[in-house]
Amino acid sequence: MILIVVVGMIPMLLLEMVILKSYEKRAVDVRTAEIQNQCTILCNQLGDLSYQQGETSDIVRTEFVQLSNIYNGRVMLIDQEFRIVEDTYGMDEGKTIVSRDVIRCFRGSGEGTSHYDAQNRYIEVTSPVVGNASEKVEGVILVSVSTDSIEDSMMLLVNRARTIEAVAGVILLIAAFVIGAGTVRPFQRITGSIEAVTEGYEDNYLHENAYTETILLSESFNKMLGRLKVLDDSRQEFVSNVSHELKTPLTSMKVLADSLLSQEEVPVELYREFMGDMSEEIERENKIINDFLSLVKLDKTANTMNITTESINALVERVLKRLRPIAAQRNIELIFESFRPVSAEVDEMKLSLALTNLVENAIKYNKENGWVHVSLNADHKSLCIEVADSGIGIKQEDTEHIFERFYRVDKSHSREIGGTGLGLSIARSAVVMHRGAIKVYSQIGEGTTFTVRMPLIYVS
Numbered sequence: 001m002i003l004i005v006v007v008g009m010i011p012m013l014l015l016e017m018v019i020l021k022s023y024e025k026r027a028v029d030v031r032t033a034e035i036q037n038q039c040t041i042l043c044n045q046l047g048d049l050s051y052q053q054g055e056t057s058d059i060v061r062t063e064f065v066q067l068s069n070i071y072n073g074r075v076m077l078i079d080q081e082f083r084i085v086e087d088t089y090g091m092d093e094g095k096t097i098v099s100r101d102v103i104r105c106f107r108g109s110g111e112g113t114s115h116y117d118a119q120n121r122y123i124e125v126t127s128p129v130v131g132n133a134s135e136k137v138e139g140v141i142l143v144s145v146s147t148d149s150i151e152d153s154m155m156l157l158v159n160r161a162r163t164i165e166a167v168a169g170v171i172l173l174i175a176a177f178v179i180g181a182g183t184v185r186p187f188q189r190i191t192g193s194i195e196a197v198t199e200g201y202e203d204n205y206l207h208e209n210a211y212t213e214t215i216l217l218s219e220s221f222n223k224m225l226g227r228l229k230v231l232d233d234s235r236q237e238f239v240s241n242v243s244h245e246l247k248t249p250l251t252s253m254k255v256l257a258d259s260l261l262s263q264e265e266v267p268v269e270l271y272r273e274f275m276g277d278m279s280e281e282i283e284r285e286n287k288i289i290n291d292f293l294s295l296v297k298l299d300k301t302a303n304t305m306n307i308t309t310e311s312i313n314a315l316v317e318r319v320l321k322r323l324r325p326i327a328a329q330r331n332i333e334l335i336f337e338s339f340r341p342v343s344a345e346v347d348e349m350k351l352s353l354a355l356t357n358l359v360e361n362a363i364k365y366n367k368e369n370g371w372v373h374v375s376l377n378a379d380h381k382s383l384c385i386e387v388a389d390s391g392i393g394i395k396q397e398d399t400e401h402i403f404e405r406f407y408r409v410d411k412s413h414s415r416e417i418g419g420t421g422l423g424l425s426i427a428r429s430a431v432v433m434h435r436g437a438i439k440v441y442s443q444i445g446e447g448t449t450f451t452v453r454m455p456l457i458y459v460s
């Protein structure tokens with residue numbers, strides 16, 4: 001609003017100033033020219049009448065008075081001794097006048113002068129009286145005319161201009177208000193939508209097509225909203241998954257315990273079998289809680305890395321040793337291929353966690369009698385661990401999401417297999433904390449390969 005008013009008013013005020021100045025200059029010029037004309041005529045007459053003896057005819061005196069009346073000014077005739085011979089005010093006759101303009105007029109060969117005093121508001125014009133016979137400057141007519149009438153006209157113009165400016169100002173203000181309100185309305189709607197999202201109404205997609213900027217803003221906002229929804233959905237799904245996962249083992253344990261309690265004479269074998277099942281369920285419960293805690297811990301200790309120089313070959317061996325029994329259960333061959341001894345600066349616990357998750361997945365999402373191939377290699381700068389399997393594979397569109405927290409490809413299948421959707425996000429967090437990168441390549445039905453690359457020397 002302020003901008004519109006300022007941009008509207010400044011040219012108007014400038015225009016007013018320019019017009020007034022031009023008017024004043026033009027009016028003063030015209031008035032000066034008129035007086036100069038009159039003076040020239042008078043001077044010519046005086047030249048003819050040869051006043052130099054100090055005498056002025058009545059005709060000339062009458063002309064002087066006429067001139068002074070017309071222009072509301074004072075007319076004086078000055079002789080070569082700078083004595084005032086004639087004064088229409090009748091005040092200074094006989095006195096000597098020392099004026100720059102008069103002297104200049106005497107000296108200049110027949111040239112008159114003019115001068116405008118804006119402060120005291122008068123125009124002063126001098127005109128030389130050149131004798132017809134002598135052809136010399138024999139006297140000077142000095143006319144001082146008030147410019148009050150010009151000033152009055154200007155005041156009138158200024159008043160008119162002020163009125164027009166006031167009206168234009170009001171119109172501008174109204175226009176500025178209307179335009180300003182219209183301009184910011186789309187942004188107000190955007191703010192409203194953002195506030196609504198903050199309050200929890202997440203379906204407020206934006207479609208502000210008023211300006212290119214609002215279109216871009218709407219698109220970004222909608223993208224952000226979409227992302228928020230995905231995050232929120234996955235969070236909700238995670239909560240329901242975790243509660244389901246936590247409840248399933250508990251339910252099974254309750255059923256097993258109840259059936260044992262309800263029977264009177266239970267054979268020891270049945271006891272052992274049921275207890276074994278219960279132990280498995282406890283193990284599963286433990287796994288879910290551990291996964292969850294690992295992730296929370298990784299988040300919390302993001303800045304605290306416990307870096308030591310480790311033999312990566314030994315580290316991988318340890319991880320595989322722990323997982324071999326699980327692989328054996330499904331008759332999956334677990335092979336480790338090391339191209340050279342590699343030692344690197346790593347956080348042993350975090351890297352083991354990442355590798356465990358990768359190999360565990362390779363076993364979990366594998367076929368019966370399949371294989372998991374882990375290889376370790378290094379160049380002068382970085383190490384590379386590859387975990388390849390002969391498993392079920394991952395669809396191309398899912399590979400972009402599997403590292404997200406709580407993301408699981410086939411929900412029902414994954415639940416059956418067991419898992420929380422946290423394993424890969426734990427693995428990625430751990431690798432990224434080592435300034436490394438993790439990549440996946442997969443062919444549905446054929447298998448998946450995860451590649452971990454990280455620097456040999458830890459950069460903090």
Ligand code: ADP
Pocket residue numbers: 357361362363365389391392393394402407408409410414418419420421422423424425448
């Ligand atoms: P989960 O606890 O469900 O295993 P992860 O974060 O470890 O969660 O993995 C996310 C999803 O990625 C899994 O649900 C699974 O569908 C898919 N996935 C992970 N690793 C493999 C693999 N080696 N082969 C096939 N699918 C895999």
